[in-house]
Amino acid sequence: MKKIIGFLFLVSILLSACSAAIEESTREDSTPTPVVLLPEPEPSATATAVPRVTFTVCTVELPGSLFVYDGRHNTAKTLTLAMLQESPFAYENDELVPVILDSVPALSNGDVRLESLTLQRGQTVVDAKGELVTVQAGILVRPSGCRQSDCAITWDGEAPLEMDRMVIDFTLRDNLTWSDGAPLTAQDSVFSYQLASSPEAPGLQWAEGRTQAYTATGEHTLRWVGRPGFTSADFGLFFWPPLPSHLFSGLESWTDLAQDARLANAPLSYGPYALVSREGGMFRFEPNPYYDGSGVAGDDRPILDELNIKAIEGGAGAAWQAIQSGDCDLLDPSFGIEGDPSLLQSVVDDEGFELLVIPGGTWTQLVFGIQPASFDTFFNPVLNERTDFFSNALTRQGFAQCLDREGMLAVTIHNLGSLWPSFISPIQSQLSAQDQIVFDPQVGRGLLEEAGWIDHGNDPETPLQALNIATVQNGRPLSLELLVDQSGFHQDLAEIVRSSLGSCGIEVNLRELPANQLYAPGPDGPLFGRAFDLALLTWQPMWEPDCSLYQSWRIPTADNAWIGTNIAGLADEGYDRACLDAAFALPDERAEGLIQAEKAFLSTLPSVPLFARPDVVVVPVTGCDFQLTGNDRSMVQLIESIMTGTPCP
DSSP: OOOEEEOSSTHHHHSOOOTTOBOOOOOOOSOOOOOOOOOOOOOOOOSSOOOOOEEEEEESOOOSOOOTTSSBOOHHHHHHHHHHOOOSEEEETTEEEESSBSSOOOTTTTSEEEEEEEOOTTOEEEOTTSOEEEOOTTOEEOOTTOOSGGGOEEOOSSSOOEEEEEEEEEEBOTTOBOTTSOBOOHHHHHHHHHHHTSTTSOSOOHHHHTEEEEEESSSSEEEEEEOTTOOOSOGGGGOOOOOOGGGSOSOOOHHHHHHOHHHHTSOOOSSSEEEEEEETTEEEEEEOTTOOOOSTTSSOOOOOSEEEEEEOOSHHHHHHHHHHHTSOSEEOGGGOGGGOHHHHHHHHHOTTEEEEEEOOSSEEEEEEOOSOGGGTTOOOTTTOSSOOOSSSHHHHHHHHHHOOHHHHHHHHHTTOSOBOSSSSOTTTOOOOGGGSOOOOHHHHHHHHHHHTEEOTTOOTTSOOEEOSOTTSOTTOBOEEEEEEOSOHHHHHHHHHHHHHHHTTTOEEEEEEOOHHHHTOOTTTSTTTTTOOSEEEEEEOOOSSOGGGGGOGGGOOOGGGTTOOSOTTOOOOHHHHHHHHHHHSOOHHHHHHHHHHHHHHHHHHOSEEEEEEOOEEEEEEOOSSOOOOOSSTTHHHHHHHHHHHOOOOO
């Protein structure tokens, strides 16, 4: 059987990091689009013609526009932009290294610092909950010097209010050049920020909202100034990828720029490849002659003569035939091969091809209905229709021990991914092995019994019953309803949930709903109306640590028009504080902040983390084990290694 190769962080290249991204639906027509012509190469004195080195990536659909901030991203667009742009810095061997910057900003070198300032009424700050607010009496804030939630204060509106703001200085390499020969400057990044922060730009604008100023302080230097009260360890979120400001007068409207061919159809490149044509359902790239490749790994100039991204119609089956016939050299994740068990097995069994597994960022979880909306104003264990199953954390922890998460991983995605230990991936987690959830039904039953769920009749075929639980009638069976959408993926998971919980004396009845009903707004929608026992769902990643999904002020209620992510209804001050400390942590505080937040998550357990459904790339056999980094040239390194037989990156 074919070896399955995993590599880390390629998702940052192939998939959009933005949770608001919308799949592009416009297919390219056959009309050629004008592009910026590259300079003609110098005549060669070589007598023997050298064959062109060409590589073709196949995808489901090409994007209609390549404008970065239009809110529409598919796999091909993200990959195309990765060929044209590079990150400010990236991870190499677990160490952050500069790519298009001279150095990585840090507290130690003075490029990152906290500045104390006195606030006035009406100024915009980030409060102690991480929300944007205006300065007024009654706000909860972290005063200057406060690095933990427990030192936050409620401002009385009278005493002087001093808070810290974070400042980051970025220095670009001075040899960066656009593919038309123009120098790349700091103003190009400022131009990009101005487009991203425009009110007309779609999306949440989370990073832009926490930015007080983003300015060029020199030809190659930039300064980001954050809103008072906000700090983060993710400095890369506050650097905007350069766009060619030299092509524009500065008087154009956002709408005009979004539709301008120089940004939407044929954008310039400062990365390794430049787009030279887009016609016939294919994008064609050639090396950017002005790219010097002197970033992360020294001289790393492109070695392919031509790189193509081509749309293949007919779905995953047609794509598999195309790569077998040689029409494609790589199948990108857009075909969803991981969701087709029979085709996936065919790829795994074929000795000529390999699967590259891309860990996903959208994690699937089993959510507990801890505090239903019906409990908000009135609760009586006799009169309420909904039983208080989950107010005791021991019950939730017992469920977690009874869940065969390994079985879910094997059945649904053929063990291509990894179980998540908490609200973050195994790569990011700070938890030790003994702190993590394990499948142990005996321990699970013990926790359920400790919580008051007893096997009265000593009959494993009947559900446990309540005994001396203050909020549950004696004799009430542990019988619940599990909400699930109609996708095959979630239904397969639901069957394993029902089977494994059943072995612990928990009766689970499945209720399938169309996605538009399941995710309907509250109060009528069962999830956001908080009217469920258990629910299987997959969350998109957030800008903040994903523990923030279950902060108490994010409970959807009538008071906030049922807008909120905490559908479990968890309200725990210790959990809130631990999550906030992780979100506000600086680099030297990050590890401790995360481990405390993870432990708080597992002790309160608003949901059982399962895993992130991975994406897969299909390539010919490479003969090596890829360990790619998260920088934008990773895909280029992969392609060039496959094509030329060079050592794996």
